[in-house]
Amino acid sequence: MVLAAVVLLMPFFWMLMSSLKPSNEVFAVPIVWIPDTFVWSNYLDIWTESNILTWTRNTLVLSVSVTFLQVLTGSFAAYGFARMRFPGRNALFLLYVATIAVPWQSYMIPQFILLSNLKVANTLWAIILLQTFSAFGVFLMKQFYETIPEELSEAARIDGMSEYGIYRKIMLPLSIPAIASLSLLTFVNTWNDYLGPLIYLRNPDLWTLQLGLKSFVSNLYDTDYALLFAGLTISVIPIAIIFLLGQRFFVEGIATSGMKG
Template identity: 65%
Template sequence: MNTTTLRKDSTATGTPPPAAPEPGRTGGRSGAGRIVGQILLHTGLIALAAAILLPFAWMMTSSVKADNDVFTVPIQWIPKEFHWENFSQIWTDIPLLTYLNNSLFLSITITALQVLTGSFAAYGFAKMQFPGRDALFLGYIATIAVPWQAYMVPQYIIMEKLGLVNTHLSLILLQAFGAFGVFLMRQFYLTIPDEISEAARLDGLSEYGIWARMILPLSKPALASLALLTFVNTWNDYMGPFIYLTDNNLWTVQLGLRQFVGMYDTRYAMIMTGSVLSVLPILVIFLFGQRYFVRGIATSGIK
């Protein structure tokens, strides 16, 4: 039925034809609402980002203040006098270079071992079939819910019996394996089709070869995410070095900054200066690995 027929029928019955909607009216309303929604969303995100960055901004400004000006009321966001010499003085007040080297050594070593062990164990849980696989994986992942304080003392006794207290090897052995890394990598491996592994087996590749030559090259986003998270956690770790390391030459940067806390006074400005310097390596690594990190987190939960 065309428009002419509708007009004839309406004329015959005496009923006026329905009015056509004004062009663009409905679309204009929806378009305006969409724009308002986007403005509100971006405003909320900007406010949230500003709230997250506020402590970092305070740390940056406090790093160039005098000790007496750090906790002034009200807060002085812009110091009256900039003490740029804090960034040169801290290198002579404490052996900061030694602490940074120790933190870098532990972070790189533990990150490499966690990526290796986590990806290898995750391959077995995701791509291999053996009795009790799911139950074993569930039990292994359940250890994430157990707080570290519950088994902190038994771990220390074991390290002491082995003679590894006050060595970097104790921290490396305790943190070289992680259930979270296995979980993260397994979730990503589930997104890789099983046909790739089956075709590689038909071609004669062993399970080690499939993992190294087929699965790992496809898992760069997940590997980058695990590496970044492990590096940040190890770099920021305070309790581990505090418990196991007593030699000043073995301390990490997080432990070394404790020297500015005295019995009668605390050099807060130097603590902020050291904190700024300790954040810079993490910031650089995150900026370079941000693209892989976001992809790895976004795809690890998709089957």
């Protein structure tokens, strides 16, 4: 376990140390793991020499919006598949979940044409609309709902509670681990997304962190790698904090939703 942890953490350690080196020492041979002098000004320079505050704001808006919408739509649809009885339910669920196997690259061109015709290309709305629904989120939440005893819902119906009330007052409070897992996975995926913003966000004022950091790489010789690694370190910090705060719920949600195998 210690060896596995070292192997996994070594790239992050090198990234952190490289963000504190002079730019010409980042790829020095032999590798200098710990610099003699820590250049803390790299973090100040990236804030003053780039538009990283705007990139961070755009990324945060997209990540929070997409996460909220996917949790809302995924949990609501999952309740219908898990608790409602209607003809063709299982076939419809299998068809919907099967879309996970279809790579986005196979239909991103007609999707781009559709969003361009709707006049939302080159806006943050394009990314939000693309990811409002998630078949994976529905699958994850449905698997968790099925671990909740049906008797709770039946008792609520006998007391006169509507299906909306059961969903809001019973299912959601009992599904905190699954919601935390879905929120974390969705937030991380949206935060790290590069291809979607690359296709739809052409205005530099709408760039996310991933697009903004890519702008540091002009060519092999002009790239300021120290600033680039400083930006990468900054981009990792929110993900690390969120995961550390929610890891207990994340592990519990994955284990109880039947995905641990």
